[in-house]
Amino acid sequence: MIKITTLKDILALKEDYDIEFKKALGRDGKGKLPKDFFPTYCAMANSYGGNVFLGIKEIEGRIELAGIKEPESIRKELFDNLNNKNKISANILKDDDVEILQFDDSYIVKIHIPQATRQQKPIYEGQNPLLGTYKRQYEGDYKCNAEEIKRMLAEQVEDSRDNKVLKHYDFDDIDMSSFYAYRNIFKSNQPDHPFNEQSDIEFLKSIGGYKKDRETGDVGLTIAGLLMFGKANDIEDIFSYYNLDYQERPKAKTELRWVDRVTLDGTWSGNIFDFYRIVIKKLFADLKVPFKLEADKREDDTLIHKAIREAFVNAIVHSDFTGRSSVLIVKRPDMFGFRNPGLMRIPIDVAIKGGDSDCRNRTLHKMFMLIGYGERAGSGIPKIYSGWNSQDWTKPLLYEKAEPEQTLLELRMINLLDTDIIEELKEIYQDSLNDLSKDEMTVLTTAYVEEGTNHKRILELLDLHPSDISNLLRKLVDDGFLVSDGVGRGTIYQAIGLKEVAGGVSEKGSVVNNVGSVVKQDGSVVKFYSIKDIPSSIYEEINSIAKAVTTTQRTDKVVMNNTIIAICKYGYFSSEILSILLDRSKERVKRYIIELVKEKKVTTLYTVSNHPQQAYTSKDTI
DSSP states (O other), X not given: OOOOOSHHHXXXXXXXXXXXXXXXXXXXXXXXXXXXXXXXHHHHHHTTOEEEEETEEEETTEEEEXXXXXXXXXXXXXXXXXXXXXXXXXXXXXXXXXXXXEETTEEEEEEXXXXXOTTTOOOBBSSOHHHHBEEEETTEEEEOXXXXXXXXXXXXXXXXXXXXXXXXXXXXXXXXXXXXXXXXXXXXXXXXXXXXXXXXXXXXXXXXXXXXXXXXXXXEEBHHHHHHHBOHHHHHHHOTTOOEEEEEOSSSSOOSOOSEEEESSSSSOOOHHHHHHHHHHHHHTTOOOOOEEETTEEEOOOHHHHHHHHHHHHHHHTOOTTSSSOEEEEEETTEEEEEEESOOSSOHHHHHHOSOOOOSOHHHHHHHHHTTOSOOTTOHHHHHHHHHHTTTOOOOEEEEEETTEEEEEEEEOOOTTOHHHHHXXXXXXXXXXXXXXXXXXXXXXXXXXXXXXXXHHHHHHSOOOHHHHHHHHHHHHHTTXXXXXXXGGGOEEEETTOOEETTEEOOOOOTXXXXXXXXXXXXXXXXXXXXXXXXXHHHHHHHHHHHHHHTOSSOXXXXXXXXXXXXXXXXXXXXXXXXXXXXXXXXXXXXXXXHHHHTTSEEESSSSTTOTTOOEEESSOO
């Protein structure tokens, strides 16, 4: 935890951790734990953790000291409630997670809420998880739906998700060519292993693909056995959202066009092992990494090859195949992207550090390791980072998206201080670039190359205190190198000179930009950021639709939602222009939009939620 010594340090944290400020003064002004603390406690614990500061008021983005007179009474009230099972499902705070900070004659109570482990989740208020489970989103606390809660409960009790026996699934559901290919690789890799002498069924048992459930007596394929060697139709009978997708994209930019693709099209088995065998060759093809000599022999399996292989295997063995996202692998001239359904089981910073692992599909991991395609538990992510660092390429970007739940890893083959990038920036910023320090150049090139950055990403790249990073980002904004959008943890910084792509302002280079676009015949995206952007004929139709809201002071929620959806059928609209069209405040309209996005009735133009050019459209676009 970062030491807090001044109010300035607290302000800096707004762009680092998930932060909540509460006055917490009570009726007598001496201090009392606010009622809305517990939803925040649950939400932060179920998300990424965070810090709550009691005794601070926030006014229009500015923080001011409110001051608490009796902080010890708040500490006692806090732990009394957290240890009351009727109030909260679990207390995950330690004594040193609660600090009392003194400023002048007043006190602030800082409460650090750690991220709960999967064995602790869901953390919920009251006695019913379906009613009292919250998550942190858009700097607010939102109740989790039943699907999210059930997934947490499943993760809580299942150490490995792939060792369950599938009733009525046996060797007939195996693609034998895939299975024999695996056996051949195993024998080549371990020629003296006793498994090589076993029958097919015994071999499959030995590697975890077939077993007997001791409790039920059922005998058959395990989930891992079916996923690894099964047939696509049989796998889809168990996992309705199952999908594997590889795309090779021709240009170093975010777009949906591809020149080569592997997906479940019926031309191959559709199992994980064959997907890996087909795609790994494509990932390695034309990989421009210098070979080295090992004992006078050419060593083609470089650190980069190992990093890509581990990233690929990692995406598979950590996938939640009950999730709604596909396993997606992307190859671009400038990067490799890996996406798997499901959030990480351990915090991202712990995974990067290594030594700790909580693999979702341990049997699949074992199967890959037996043929030399995976690293031991807890060492995979560090190997990826080490491989990329060996080429002085920008640090890998590992992050999560909550809706639908997915984990993403972007490996960019770019040196942030490469002369070609510097030359591009010089064309934009001219001689003013010469005045920047090395740290400032690192921030600017990151924002340029990754098409947007934030405080957390810069904290990964630079060994600086959060307040110093905040000052550095503000200076680059003030000096005209960056533009910022959003507040607090959601602030996105972009280079002034971001290039246009696909008819619109480029977004952060995510490998999962699968949002459909409203496209005109000339290929440009239909986006509206001001009234003047809207053709007069369309404007009249939209005005007619908006009357359902604009002609009344109070509007039913259903009417408001339907009106927003109807307007958004005409293209992508910013929240600002929607607020004008509906004659409602931007904040109020944004609350409706967030819910509509969550319910998938409205989709976003950019995957970064707080993108400066964010706009919204309805599913059934025209």
